Amino acid sequence: xxxxxxxxxxxxxxxxxxxxxxxxxxxxxxxxxxxxxxxxxxxxxxxxxxxxxxxxxxxxxxxxxxxxxxxxxxxxxxxxxxxxxxxxxxxxxxxxxxxxxxxxxxxxxxxxxxxxxxxxxxxxxxxxxxxxxxxxxxxxxxxxxxxxxxxxxxxxxxxxxxxxxxxxxxxxxxxxxxxxxxxxxxxxxxxxxxxxxxxxxxxxxxxxxxxxxxxxxxxxxxxxxxxxxxxxxxxxxxxxxxxxxxxxxxxxxxxxxxxxxxxxxxxxxxxxxxxxxxxxxxxxxxxxxxxxxxxxxxxxxxxxxxxxxxxxxxxxxxxxxxxxxxxxxxxxxxxxxxxxxxxxxxxxxxxxxxxxxxxxxxxxxxxxxxxxxxxxxxxxxxxxxxxxxxxxxxxxxxxxxxxxxxxxxxxxxxxxxxxxxxxxxxxxxxxxx
Amino acid sequence: xxxxxxxxxxxxxxxxxxxxxxxxxxxxxxxxxxxxxxxxxxxxxxxxxxxxxxxxxxxxxxxxxxxxxxxxxxxxxxxxxxxxxxxxxxxxxxx
Numbered sequence: 008x009x010x011x012x013x014x015x016x017x018x019x020x021x022x023x024x025x026x027x028x029x030x031x032x033x034x035x036x037x038x039x040x041x042x043x044x045x046x047x048x049x050x051x052x053x054x055x056x057x058x059x060x061x062x063x064x065x066x067x068x069x070x071x072x073x074x075x076x077x078x079x080x081x082x083x084x085x086x087x088x089x090x091x092x093x094x095x096x097x098x099x100x101x102x103x104x105x106x107x108x109x110x111x112x113x114x115x116x117x118x119x120x121x122x123x124x125x126x127x128x129x130x131x132x133x134x135x136x137x138x139x140x141x142x143x144x145x146x147x148x149x150x151x152x153x154x155x156x157x158x159x160x161x162x163x164x165x166x167x168x169x170x171x172x173x174x175x176x177x178x179x180x181x182x183x184x185x186x187x188x189x190x191x192x193x194x195x196x197x198x199x200x201x202x203x204x205x206x207x208x209x210x211x212x213x214x215x216x217x218x219x220x221x222x223x224x225x226x227x228x229x230x231x232x233x234x235x236x237x238x239x240x241x242x243x244x245x246x247x248x249x250x251x252x253x254x255x256x257x258x259x260x261x262x263x264x265x266x267x268x269x270x271x272x273x274x275x276x277x278x279x280x281x282x283x284x285x286x287x288x289x290x291x292x293x294x295x296x297x298x299x300x301x302x303x304x305x306x307x308x309x310x311x312x313x314x315x316x317x318x319x320x321x322x323x324x325x326x327x328x329x330x331x332x333x334x335x336x337x338x339x340x341x342x343x344x345x346x347x348x349x350x351x352x353x354x355x356x357x358x359x360x361x362x363x364x365x366x367x368x369x370x371x372x373x374x375x376x377x378x379x380x381x382x383x384x385x386x387x388x389x390x391x392x393x394x395x396x397x398x399x400x401x402x403x404x405x406x407x408x409x410x411x412x413x414x415x416x417x418x419x420x421x422x423x424x425x426x427x428x429x430x431x432x433x434x435x436x437x438x439x440x
Numbered sequence: 441x442x443x444x445x446x447x448x449x450x451x452x453x454x455x456x457x458x459x460x461x462x463x464x465x466x467x468x469x470x471x472x473x474x475x476x477x478x479x480x481x482x483x484x485x486x487x488x489x490x491x492x493x494x495x496x497x498x499x500x501x502x503x504x505x506x507x508x509x510x511x512x513x514x515x516x517x518x519x520x521x522x523x524x525x526x527x528x529x530x531x532x533x534x535x
Binding site: 045046047052119120129130131132133134135137138139140141145147232233362363364365389390391395417 | 472473498503
């Protein structure tokens with residue numbers, strides 16, 4: 008891992024669209040940039056799986072340019088676990104710990120899915136919607152498996168399309184929003200984002216007659232050692248569909264943990280940034296989904312603006328206009344597909360909400376806030392550190408549940424011990440002298 | 441740019457050992473996909489003994505933890521398949 012320096016003038020954390028755009032902009036006049044990502048391949052989630060799987064031209068353009076710059080360094084398979092000193096990150100390389108000292112840091116931590124609990128959601132074969140997409144990009148062979156895609160949002164269409172292209176049988180796409188709401192969304196796309204409408208229509212046509220249920224709610228997954236069927240409510244009737252996989256997504260959440268760890272202010276929609284993508288902490292920028300869900304175009308525009316700003320330049324008027332347009336799409340998405348309060352009902356009192364500690368909804372519901380629930384039930388104190396159940400509890404109970412503690416990801420004792428010399432080396436040296 | 445992440449998707453056949461059984465997969469798959477291909481959908485057991493498998497697919501839910509080459513708590517969704525890899529799941533007991 009000699010390629011990873013211990014000090015870098017500009018560190019970009021996350022190599023998705025925002026991170027690639029930021030690294031590209033920051034390095035275009037020869038500045039040294041270190042780009043790191045916890046995945047082995049660049050691309051983040053939307054461009055997951057690395058260059059050989061990319062279908063989006065902008066991904067290839069950015070990556071080709073970065074590869075040609077000897078002053079840009081990419082290191083994948085590296086996870087940030089802690090911030091050991093003001094400007095030093097502790098990284099788990101999977102092969103030992105490394106420290107990375109930065110002067111300027113651009114956070115492009117991306118998003119994760121909102122995964123909502125319902126009876127049977129812990130069965131193997133029940134996944135997030137974007138999660139199934141990621142698994143397909145990771146080589147999951149469907150071989151004719153029956154898949155139900157459920158939840159809400161346009162991502163469901165993308166996932167359904169992937170299922171069909173990768174050899175699965177789409178048993179149904181079950182969208183929680185009703186036909187009228189979807190038509191209104193399509194109307195807005197037609198008016199303001201015709202390119203996106205064309206994309207949606209292509210995906211819709213790709214369903215090729217598979218049932219597209221609107222106004223459908225997931226009620227339960229049934230199975231034994233894995234999911235075998237899903238119970239849906241559609242137009243007042245209950246429908247049971249057999250399936251090998253159930254992919255359920257309810258929208259995206261910004262990953263704000265790293266920003267919080269570094270002391271950047273975080274709002275309900277993501278890391279707070281100004282027009283230059285600067286966070287509240289000097290020397291730290293944020294771009295992409297982490298600073299507010301808005302999709303790939305917004306991420307690319309923000310990444311570019313952050314990369315320019317971090318190297319003392321400003322975006323052109325055209326670049327700012329691109330961002331304004333992209334942001335309007337993000338707002339439209341948020342208004343059209345925010346999970347409706349009715350979805351709280353799919354979580355029953357006996358449903359496990361915290362999957363790490365097996366805590367049921369009824370055990371949580373008696374508490375007034377997240378802190379009390381954690382202390383009494385251990386919810387959110389397991390391996391995922393509340394990334395799944397904390398977000399679910401925010402939705403279910405209205406709690407503020409985004410606390411962050413170090414290490415921000417589970418890591419080996421050896422990696423944590425790797426952090427020790429910084430704190431303990433000094434006295435040891437004194438003794439030797 | 442020094443690293444070469446493009447070298448990943450070459451798709452060479454490799455042999456894994458999953459809970460003591462050989463499994464042929466190719467290097468374009470991650471360990472989670474390999475387990476799914478083998479129909480082994482139990483990575484771990486929950487604290488109350490339920491079988492669990494990958495939920496998020498991208499490394500934060502921690503449900504797909506398995507033991508890889510003696511290292512416990514590795515995320516199957518973030519591990520690439522390598523020849524000779526030895527994978528131990530908590531699903532062994534169910535067969």
